[in-house]
Amino acid sequence: MITRSCPSCGARYSYPIDECTFCRVTLVEQPTESGEVVAVTEVTVPSLGHEDVPYWCALVARPQGGFAVVKRDLPTTVGDTLSFSSAEEGVCYTIGVLGSGVMARGLVELFLSRGQRVVWVGRSLERLGVAREKVIGRLGRVMDEDQLARATARLTIAGDQNALAECDLVLEAIVEDTDAKIAELKAIEPIVSDTCVIASNTSSLPLDVLSAVLEKPGRFGGMHFFNPPTRMKLVEIIRAPETTDETDAFLFDLSLALGKTPIRVANGPGFVVNRVLMPLLNEAVRELEDKAAPAADIDEAIRLGLNHPMGPLALADLIGLDVVVSIMDDMHARLQDEAYAPRPLLRELVAQGKLGRKTGAGFFEYTPPPNP
Amino acid sequence: MSAYVIGVGKTRFGPSSHPMPRLAHEAILGALTDADMSINDVGAVIVANFLGGPNESQLHLGSVVMGLFPGLHIPSWRVEAACASGGVAIHQAVTMLGAYDPILVVGVERLSGRPGAEQTRNIGMAGDVLLDQSQGLNFPATYALVAQRHMQRYGTRTRDFELISLKNHENARRNPLAHFHHKVVTQADIDAGATVAAPLRLFDCCPVSDGAAAAIISRGPRGGRGVPILGSAVGTDVISLAQRDDHTSFIAARVAAEEAYRQAGITAADVDLAEVHDCFTIAEIVAMEDLGLAAPGEAVDLIRDGQTALGGSMPVNVSGGLKAGGHAIGATGVGQVYEAVRQLRGEAGDRQVAGAGVAVTHNVGGVGGTCAVQVLGRP
Numbered sequence: 001m002i003t004r005s006c007p008s009c010g011a012r013y014s015y016p017i018d019e020c021t022f023c024r025v026t027l028v029e030q031p032t033e034s035g036e037v038v039a040v041t042e043v044t045v046p047s048l049g050h051e052d053v054p055y056w057c058a059l060v061a062r063p064q065g066g067f068a069v070v071k072r073d074l075p076t077t078v079g080d081t082l083s084f085s086s087a088e089e090g091v092c093y094t095i096g097v098l099g100s101g102v103m104a105r106g107l108v109e110l111f112l113s114r115g116q117r118v119v120w121v122g123r124s125l126e127r128l129g130v131a132r133e134k135v136i137g138r139l140g141r142v143m144d145e146d147q148l149a150r151a152t153a154r155l156t157i158a159g160d161q162n163a164l165a166e167c168d169l170v171l172e173a174i175v176e177d178t179d180a181k182i183a184e185l186k187a188i189e190p191i192v193s194d195t196c197v198i199a200s201n202t203s204s205l206p207l208d209v210l211s212a213v214l215e216k217p218g219r220f221g222g223m224h225f226f227n228p229p230t231r232m233k234l235v236e237i238i239r240a241p242e243t244t245d246e247t248d249a250f251l252f253d254l255s256l257a258l259g260k261t262p263i264r265v266a267n268g269p270g271f272v273v274n275r276v277l278m279p280l281l282n283e284a285v286r287e288l289e290d291k292a293a294p295a296a297d298i299d300e301a302i303r304l305g306l307n308h309p310m311g312p313l314a315l316a317d318l319i320g321l322d323v324v325v326s327i328m329d330d331m332h333a334r335l336q337d338e339a340y341a342p343r344p345l346l347r348e349l350v351a352q353g354k355l356g357r358k359t360g361a362g363f364f365e366y367t368p369p370p371n372p
Numbered sequence: 373m374s375a376y377v378i379g380v381g382k383t384r385f386g387p388s389s390h391p392m393p394r395l396a397h398e399a400i401l402g403a404l405t406d407a408d409m410s411i412n413d414v415g416a417v418i419v420a421n422f423l424g425g426p427n428e429s430q431l432h433l434g435s436v437v438m439g440l441f442p443g444l445h446i447p448s449w450r451v452e453a454a455c456a457s458g459g460v461a462i463h464q465a466v467t468m469l470g471a472y473d474p475i476l477v478v479g480v481e482r483l484s485g486r487p488g489a490e491q492t493r494n495i496g497m498a499g500d501v502l503l504d505q506s507q508g509l510n511f512p513a514t515y516a517l518v519a520q521r522h523m524q525r526y527g528t529r530t531r532d533f534e535l536i537s538l539k540n541h542e543n544a545r546r547n548p549l550a551h552f553h554h555k556v557v558t559q560a561d562i563d564a565g566a567t568v569a570a571p572l573r574l575f576d577c578c579p580v581s582d583g584a585a586a587a588i589i590s591r592g593p594r595g596g597r598g599v600p601i602l603g604s605a606v607g608t609d610v611i612s613l614a615q616r617d618d619h620t621s622f623i624a625a626r627v628a629a630e631e632a633y634r635q636a637g638i639t640a641a642d643v644d645l646a647e648v649h650d651c652f653t654i655a656e657i658v659a660m661e662d663l664g665l666a667a668p669g670e671a672v673d674l675i676r677d678g679q680t681a682l683g684g685s686m687p688v689n690v691s692g693g694l695k696a697g698g699h700a701i702g703a704t705g706v707g708q709v710y711e712a713v714r715q716l717r718g719e720a721g722d723r724q725v726a727g728a729g730v731a732v733t734h735n736v737g738g739v740g741g742t743c744a745v746q747v748l749g750r751p
Contacts, residue, residue: 014503014615039524039619041516042570043508047492050508057513057569059521059613067614069517071507078524 001032001068001084012066034083035060035068040076058082091257092116096163096170096192098184100124100131102358103201104173106229109135112151113142113230114258119167125159132157164191169254171223173201176326181205182213189214197250199223204270204327206334211240218244223251224271225260227319235260236271269334270327277315278328278340284312285343288363295363313363317356321349375466376598377748378474378590379407380710385583385698386551387484392421392428392584396480397440399584399703403476407588408595411441414588415472417448420461420479421702424450426494428482437478447472454498455651458585458705459606459735459744465589466604466746474590479703483580491580495701498738503612512577512652514613514739516569519654521619523571526669530571532676533653534562537575537695539681540650544692546682546723551581551698576653578693583700585707596751599713602636602730603747605629611741622740625662629734629745633664636747638730640664645715645725646686647708649736649743650693659734660688663745682723690715690723705735705744712748 004013004027006020013020013027020027039059046053056072060082070082095111097104100122111118112135122128132155140148156163164170170192172184181200192198198220200210211217222238235255239248248264255262265272287298299311316324325342332340349355349362356362381402383395390398396419404411419433430436434449453460458479465475483491496510504514522528541557544550557575565574590598607627613619633639640663648659660671665686674680680688691697691711694704712731714720733746 012615014500014610014612039517039520041513041520041572042567043510043513043516044566044570045492045510045512045568046489047496047508047510048489049493049505050510051489055508057507057509057517059517059619065617067616067619069504069507069509069612069614071509078520 003030003032003062003064003066004028005030005064014066030062030064032062032064032068032084034081035062037076037078037080037082038067040078042075060084091254093168093254094119094166096121096167096188097173098122098170098188099173099175100127101173101175103225103227103229105131105135106227107171107173107201107225108155109138110225110229110258112139112155115154117154118156119163120155120157121161121163122157122159125157128157128159161188161191164188164196165193167192167196169197169199169250171199171201176202176205176323178205178209181210185210185220186213189216197221197247199251201225204274204330206269207238207240207267211242217242219247221247221251222267222271223255226273233261234273235262236273237262237264238267238271239264240267269331274327275331278324278331281312281316281324282328282339282341282343282346285316285345288313289343289345316346317362317364317366319356320358321346321354321356321362325350374591375469375601375604376590376593377587377601377709377713378594378598379403379405379409379588380586380713381406382549382585382703382707382710383583384549384551384553385581385700385703385707386579388482388582390582392424392430392433392480392482393436393440395482395582395584396437396478396586399480399586400437400440400476400478403586403588409588411444411476413474414446414476415474416446416468417476417478418461418465419448419450419702420452420457420477420706421450421481422452422454422457422498423481423483423494423701426497427486427491433480452702453742453744454737455649455699455701456606456705456735456737456742456744457702458707458709459733459746460705460737460742462587462589462705462709462746463604463606463744466601469589469591474588476586476588477706478584478586479700479706480584481700481702482582483701484582495580498741500612500614503614510569511739512569512572515652515654516572517613518619518658518739519571519652522654522657525620526672528654528657528669528672532657532672533572533576534559535675536650536653536656536680537562539675540656540689540693540695540697543682543690543723544696546690546721547692547697550692550696551579552692552696557696572652572654578651578695578699581698581700583698583703583707585700585703585710587706587709587713593751597717599716599751600749601746602638602749603632603634604745605631605635606742606744607631608742609740611738613739621658621668622662622736622743624740625659625734625736625743625745628743629663629732632732632745632747636730636749638747642730643686643732644728644730645690645712646688646732646734647691647711648688648693648734649704650689650695651699651736653695655736656688656693656695658740659736662743663732663734682725687725690720690725705733708733708735709746709748712746716748716750
């Protein structure tokens, strides 16, 4: 938290300006590390942007004069010392991201927008370079030049897994395939530091199978983001059988620091969300097969009738029909419940290469097809 | 240059189904009737409004009101100074009489019908976007911090806030245009009120109202009923509590009061009644002290002694104030002038302050970032 003061007349300014309006001399920046709470109010009415109540607004005296208003999620009392740096800047970790698909790209964007350092590793450096430009382009819509330059400087791309050596966390977001994930986890564990946490963004695979291949399974846990991760608030935090309390707490607190709402869920098929979602998507496909209504009408009915932001068929197209089928196959095998067996129409579309938005067609047509 | 209020009009403040033009029309017709004049004789129009943009998707109100008198092409524009928009618009009219005469000031606002969280955010636009809004400092929270500071410094108690609330609700019962005219508020109601931002509770907060008020300002008295504006001033300060050193008083109000009193040639001791900006109960205490009606920390003595009630030595907010009279933000400052004019003309019915000769209006934007003060005298 920075104020500026005039070395000549002492006037204090709260805005990012360079020159004293009275004296026309250059202002001196005065960063404030901490200050004493002189008044505090517990706020119990929500407002847009501050929906979660109660929270506390503290009026904090700066040591060099002047005050600041600081929002806290926890009670604070008059006389307390509040540190601004922690409140404002938050934690900065080095996070390794594995994968170059849509989800990995969204995660990199999220981490950079929240002040984290990112080491992004993929098989093809060329493909990563293209993805990097997309991320920077998207960040540029919400950041000014200085912010964007700082965010870009925090991003490293690498085709070689050795770049992960310095990471505090490595999050894999590669293809939803057990063998591929196991190979990746085996490959990176010897490279990362002893204290590095390893997490999987898997949306449904059993974590015990993944953690079993690790030398130190205590450092491993599930951290399931939702697409697009920059906008979706939920993170499912999943413990594998040997996940330590420290690993669990790290993933939970990091989710909070990223502005998300973490929810701890058991290591069951599809965790909490996909276990409900997959039968819903499947049933919408069956409705289409049964000619209950055209695809657009099914989606609109569900949107309006259940107050979903998006219809199930459009959502399946967004997730990718191949991904949906693969999740359903896995859950069907594990739960032995026909509700999870992919409907014939789903398999047919996948066989035709109509995988949803990413290929320009699925249940709906997308023109022009967005770049992957 | 001399200035007179030659006509006033006001709608009831409170929830209304009427759109802004209709609310404004009702107040304007009231003022024209009161002044016994035609819209054709008006020289210019100033519209006071705060949240027409965020709430109603309606800006450019200077032109909107021309739809109420089609065929006229007199100058008309909008003034915005958060909750002080009305008082600032009156002041602008007073200072512009050299160019136009008379000037119609109409304050109008619609606040009902927006979801609570959105409305709280929108009203919060009166605070700094970076220093206040980003930290969740909505308006109840802002005044809660002022209350905390006042309590620390002067030993002010939450009981004092309750006395103000009870008094202003009692006053609103005598004002048919008040938001809570029909509502009897008892100690039991206050006790049952939820905390909004500690220590402020539900009955420490004014409602948000729909409504309009109009005043016609002229160089001359236009017969015997014109109420002279003896002084009019605006003071401005930095917007956030974070930028100030004093959190128990608003320097913008002190500056405006000092200047308005100087113009009027009076002191605070000459004031017979005050309509002050009690958006929260604590704000009435701060207002009384900034206007010099009590020394800093001593307003509570008058309040506890009942002297600020109708019939007391220093009646404050006999209209019910914002607390119970209602707060139709852009209309509020004009509504205060409406009340002062009615009182000074001896037309206030059973809420009439006996022998009212000097009235002060005090209209605050934000947490004291802007303050307009007017001193009005007997016709």
